[in-house]
Amino acid sequence: MTTPAELPIHGNSDIVLIRQRVRTAAVEVGLSLVDQTKVVTAASELARNALVYAGGGQVRIEVVHNGVRRGLRLAFSDDGPGIPDLDQALTDGWTTGGGLGLGLSGSRRLMDEFELKSAPGEGTLVTVTKWAR
Numbered sequence: 001m002t003t004p005a006e007l008p009i010h011g012n013s014d015i016v017l018i019r020q021r022v023r024t025a026a027v028e029v030g031l032s033l034v035d036q037t038k039v040v041t042a043a044s045e046l047a048r049n050a051l052v053y054a055g056g057g058q059v060r061i062e063v064v065h066n067g068v069r070r071g072l073r074l075a076f077s078d079d080g081p082g083i084p085d086l087d088q089a090l091t092d093g094w095t096t097g098g099g100l101g102l103g104l105s106g107s108r109r110l111m112d113e114f115e116l117k118s119a120p121g122e123g124t125l126v127t128v129t130k131w132a133r
Contacts (some may be wrong), residue, residue: 004062010078011056018059022074025061029070030108030132039130042107044108046076047128050104054080054124064129071112071131083118090116093129 007018013032016089022043026036050057057078064073083089090105104126108114111128118124 003109004060006058006060007089009047009050009057009059009078011048011051013052015044018047018061022072025063025072026130029063029072031072031130032133035130037132038110039074041076042128042130044112045103045107046074049079049126050078050124051074054078056072057123066131069131071129073127073129075127077126079123082120082122083116083124084120086116086118089118 005021007021008014008124019040021034021095024041031039040088047059049057052073055078057076057080060073060077062073062075064071090108104116107126107128110130112131113129115127116124117126
């Protein structure tokens, strides 16, 4: 994957496709099987959040480099209502929906880097990176 891929998130079938594309990219980058599973799980959670809470969005999947290290960066964006309290949203168990409240906080734990930008009325951008070891 030499060029970044941008995929829409409009339904459950898109989440399946995102999981497949992320798995393929994770193998290409050289992530271990455990790290492949972590990044695919985080991608699934973040894509589902975009679908459930914002009605959809998109993900950008790209291979990144830091010196000799290679990694996989995923950027999930949406134009939804935004998140009014980022600290609360990152608290395990807190949810505005019917889930377990582990999507954002769980994704943060699974990845090496995690950045969340959101504000009411401005949508959400979640960028995560996993580095090959």
